[in-house]
Amino acid sequence: MRALATLIDRLIYTRSRNAKIDLIANYLRDTPDPDRGWALAALTGDLDFPTVKASAVRTAATERVDPVLFKLSRNFVGDTAETVALIWPDHMREDATEDIRLNTVVAELQEVTRKDAPRLLASMMDRMDANSRYALIKLATGGMRVGVSARLAKTCFAHAFGLDVNDVEEVWHALAPPYTELFAWGEGKSGRPDPSDIPFFRPFMLAHPLEETRIDLKDYAAEWKWDGIRIQIVGTGTDVRLYSRGGDDITGSFPEIAENFDQIGVVDGELLVRGDAQGGEAASFNALQQRLGRKKVSAKMREDYPAFVRLYDILFDGEEDIRAQPWSKRRIQLERFVPKLKTSHFDISALLEARDFGHLEEIRSGARDAAIEGVMLKRRDSPYIAGRKAGLWYKWKRDPLNADCVMMYAQRGSGKRSSFYSDYTFGCWTEDGELYPVGKAYSGFTDEELKWLDRFVRQNTINRFGPVREVEKTLVLEVAFDSVHESKRHKSGLAMRFPRISRIRKDKPAEEADHVTTLKNMIS
Amino acid sequence: MTNASTWIEPHPHGIYIKPADAWIDPSRPVERALVTHGHADHARGGHGQVWATPETLAIMGLRYGTADGAPVRYGDGVDLNGVQVSYHPAGHVLGSAQILLEYAGERVVVTGDYKRRHDPTCPAFEPLTCDIFITEATFGLPVFRHPPTAEEIGKLFTALEENPERCVLVGAYALGKAQRVIAELRQLGHNAPVYLHGALEKMCALYGQHGVELGDLRPVMDADKDEMRGQIVLAPPSALNDRWSRRLPDPITAMASGWMLVRQRARQRNVEIPLVISDHADWTELTDTITEVDPEETWVTHGREDALVHWCELNQRKARALEMVGREDEDDG
Numbered sequence: 001m002r003a004l005a006t007l008i009d010r011l012i013y014t015r016s017r018n019a020k021i022d023l024i025a026n027y028l029r030d031t032p033d034p035d036r037g038w039a040l041a042a043l044t045g046d047l048d049f050p051t052v053k054a055s056a057v058r059t060a061a062t063e064r065v066d067p068v069l070f071k072l073s074r075n076f077v078g079d080t081a082e083t084v085a086l087i088w089p090d091h092m093r094e095d096a097t098e099d100i101r102l103n104t105v106v107a108e109l110q111e112v113t114r115k116d117a118p119r120l121l122a123s124m125m126d127r128m129d130a131n132s133r134y135a136l137i138k139l140a141t142g143g144m145r146v147g148v149s150a151r152l153a154k155t156c157f158a159h160a161f162g163l164d165v166n167d168v169e170e171v172w173h174a175l176a177p178p179y180t181e182l183f184a185w186g187e188g189k190s191g192r193p194d195p196s197d198i199p200f201f202r203p204f205m206l207a208h209p210l211e212e213t214r215i216d217l218k219d220y221a222a223e224w225k226w227d228g229i230r231i232q233i234v235g236t237g238t239d240v241r242l243y244s245r246g247g248d249d250i251t252g253s254f255p256e257i258a259e260n261f262d263q264i265g266v267v268d269g270e271l272l273v274r275g276d277a278q279g280g281e282a283a284s285f286n287a288l289q290q291r292l293g294r295k296k297v298s299a300k301m302r303e304d305y306p307a308f309v310r311l312y313d314i315l316f317d318g319e320e321d322i323r324a325q326p327w328s329k330r331r332i333q334l335e336r337f338v339p340k341l342k343t344s345h346f347d348i349s350a351l352l353e354a355r356d357f358g359h360l361e362e363i364r365s366g367a368r369d370a371a372i373e374g375v376m377l378k379r380r381d382s383p384y385i386a387g388r389k390a391g392l393w394y395k396w397k398r399d400p401l402n403a404d405c406v407m408m409y410a411q412r413g414s415g416k417r418s419s420f421y422s423d424y425t426f427g428c429w430t431e432d433g434e435l436y437p438v439g440k441a442y443s444g445f446t447d448e449e450l451k452w453l454d455r456f457v458r459q460n461t462i463n464r465f466g467p468v469r470e471v472e473k474t475l476v477l478e479v480a481f482d483s484v485h486e487s488k489r490h491k492s493g494l495a496m497r498f499p500r501i502s503r504i505r506k507d508k509p510a511e512e513a514d515h516v517t518t519l520k521n522m523i524s
Numbered sequence: 525m526t527n528a529s530t531w532i533e534p535h536p537h538g539i540y541i542k543p544a545d546a547w548i549d550p551s552r553p554v555e556r557a558l559v560t561h562g563h564a565d566h567a568r569g570g571h572g573q574v575w576a577t578p579e580t581l582a583i584m585g586l587r588y589g590t591a592d593g594a595p596v597r598y599g600d601g602v603d604l605n606g607v608q609v610s611y612h613p614a615g616h617v618l619g620s621a622q623i624l625l626e627y628a629g630e631r632v633v634v635t636g637d638y639k640r641r642h643d644p645t646c647p648a649f650e651p652l653t654c655d656i657f658i659t660e661a662t663f664g665l666p667v668f669r670h671p672p673t674a675e676e677i678g679k680l681f682t683a684l685e686e687n688p689e690r691c692v693l694v695g696a697y698a699l700g701k702a703q704r705v706i707a708e709l710r711q712l713g714h715n716a717p718v719y720l721h722g723a724l725e726k727m728c729a730l731y732g733q734h735g736v737e738l739g740d741l742r743p744v745m746d747a748d749k750d751e752m753r754g755q756i757v758l759a760p761p762s763a764l765n766d767r768w769s770r771r772l773p774d775p776i777t778a779m780a781s782g783w784m785l786v787r788q789r790a791r792q793r794n795v796e797i798p799l800v801i802s803d804h805a806d807w808t809e810l811t812d813t814i815t816e817v818d819p820e821e822t823w824v825t826h827g828r829e830d831a832l833v834h835w836c837e838l839n840q841r842k843a844r845a846l847e848m849v850g851r852e853d854e855d856d857g
Contacts, residue, residue, distance in 0.1 A: 013795065013797065014796065066834075068831075072828065072834075073667045076667070076786075076828070078786075078788055082786065082788075083667060086669070087666050414794070418765045419766055
């Protein structure tokens with residue numbers, strides 16, 4: 001338990017992704033089975049102890065600590081787990097030689113009844129130091145929150161044992177904690193686990209930005225790039241799972257998709273929401289956002305934001321793996337596969353018929369459909385390969401929209417940028433001559449420009465609110481963004497998608513920056 | 525039943541000793557001031573007359589340019605209109621003192637800020653028997669139990685070993701904490717140069733003049749980037765994430781403060797290595813000290829006074845919270 005506690009403690013204070021990977025990889029190499037597997041599951045949130053609730057921790061604490069002192073402490077610390085870990089009477093501080101195995105902790109937490117949970121936690125905490133108590137509470141009640149996604153965990157595992165992360169990805173979902181087969185494979189003690197019969201995730205094929213490259217449409221097929229979330233649907237005939245780009249299982253957020261997918265196979269597509277304003281066609285990403293990250297989906301949610309999937313590709317047709325087939329062959333199989341699905345929840349992403357590249361450019365610039373992000377170009381002979389491979393798939397986004405905005409507030413960045421004011425909130429003018437914030441950006445500039453912006457913020461600060469500085473409203477920033485939507489969250493009533501600083505307009509007086517109404521006219 | 529309320533008046537801006545017509549740690553200029561130690565929330569400039577230890581007077585001289593005052597050594601006393609005032613080590617920073625007041629047959633101790641654990645830069649706290657014990661409570665919550673100092677300093681050695689190409693930048697308050705961190709490093713055998721932010725140089729020199737040996741100290745200003753790789757650099761907390769730190773070789777940031785015990789506080793500071801090193805008594809030290817001194821009444825000046833007063837009541841001790849303002853401005857932990 002102590003090794004996991006140290007790992008969690010260090011992860012909390014580590015900001016760089018590479019440093020996090022090193023820490024976790026070292027832990028996975030140095031820790032025995034099955035402890036390391038349990039730890040891995042805990043980090044990714046795949047460990048659940050249904051009988052151990054947050055209330056069990058509070059109950060255990062109030063039996064040991066004066067309630068007034070506990071409450072005063074909790075108010076100061078701001079986090080119950082940390083308060084309990086720190087306030088728990090120390091028995092072990094000086095002679096804490098015995099360490100409880102993580103495996104023992106997990107086994108006991110799995111077996112405990114709801115009624116006995118407080119007593120079990122108390123007896124464990126009596127034998128631990130404050131760091132281990134903190135780790136125990138976070139482990140037992142879920143919610144480690146150390147910034148480790150499923151993808152990052154797989155990267156750590158691959159890094160620890162010198163494997164390809166995509167190979168790891170393929171078998172990961174077929175296995176359950178504590179992943180002993182996975183570690184045996186990692187250490188070369190056995191072959192790669194066989195994941196048949198289980199609806200597991202296959203890594204996505206991704207695209208490069210087209211930029212200045214020009215291609216021949218004889219070699220490439222074109223289709224719209226839809227602005228939803230890329231998902232993979234895996235149906236085994238008995239079970240259906242939906243996976244996001246990072247390999248996270250999101251079946252629970254979109255139950256109607258899983259319920260209506262009644263075929264065997266693995267397909268790749270875009271999850272979208274229908275909008276009334278679009279005549280039942282795909283609505284903007286903004287509408288889809290209403291449904292993201294929800295564990296439970298109400299009937300009203302399903303009705304107000306009806307989800308469907310527009311299919312791009314097919315990886316498995318029935319039981320047959322067709323990923324090695326060229327795109328043109330897979331497309332024919334996809335065109336046969338989609339009609340077998342319910343039209344209420346599935347359709348096919350249509351191909352764009354363009355005479356030549358120039359014509360395609362016209363089609364692309366004419367598109368102002370809410371849910372179109374740009375155009376995809378796929379090499380007709382490309383197999384379906386995990387990751388981004390040069391020359392096979394390209395994404396060609398719509399030209400960004402632009403607005404001239406005025407810098408209003410700045411905040412420091414993190415990591416290498418922690419001494420720079422690198423996050424900027426900017427605004428546009430209202431009819432009454434007031435500036436309303438319309439967005440926030442922290443990219444798009446060069447290192448030289450960042451130094452200049454940082455100096456500007458420091459020399460023009462008029463107010464400080466904690467880490468935020470308000471600046472003199474004199475600097476015009478040309479902001480590029482993919483689209484703009486209505487939003488109730490902001491005073492201006494607008495929200496930008498992917499805003500970034502495209503130019504610093506030192507030449508432009510602030511009064512000549514754009515108006516909020518100009519942005520409103522750009523709403524797609 | 526004590527009688528002290530008739531001759532000692534706690535005010536938001538200081539403790540007034542009526543018969544002596546003098547204030548303890550007043551936060552505004554007064555005619556006669558008794559100062560426990562040199563931190564800005566206790567020692568201000570502009571008083572008529574000041575009584576303090578010679579070290580505290582030297583610190584006030586450095587900070588306010590006014591070295592006027594009557595030095596009182598540890599264990600010595602003065603008579604102010606019949607009030608016997610004496611100064612005794614508090615173990616907080618160089619020169620820090622508890623003030624013992626004796627009047628009309630009663631003994632009152634004002635601790636100022638104090639701690640009980642070892643500090644190589646100042647003499648240890650001396651428990652004094654008294655009727656009224658006026659204590660601080662900066663870390664007056666049972667969550668605050670500071671770990672052994674050597675364990676915390678060890679984190680710096682580990683970081684240096686793991687990152688020989690980088691430096692470790694430690695944020696520490698200019699008076700007390702910075703010198704203590706250096707002295708603790710020296711005690712654990714760290715003889716390499718320690719690099720200093722300009723704002724720390726004068727106070728470190730003052731400690732040296734008062735016999736606190738801090739070893740090889742070098743200004744960051746005169747050092748080149750490469751020579752600081754694998755070394756420890758000290759700066760005031762405000763410089764940690766400031767432009768100043770760009771001259772350092774890829775610094776790992778640490779911060780030495782009792783508040784670092786709370787993860788969220790440490791993260792707010794963007795700290796990578798939290799060092800729980802405090803110059804204040806933690807919960808155990810506060811409660812043990814009250815038990816040891818065993819006064820008739822305990823008055824709590826500043827910090828988490830609610831919790832400490834509640835603890836006194838749970839233990840059948842008479843206690844009250846004094847409402848003091850303007851504390852913890854500078855030395856927060």
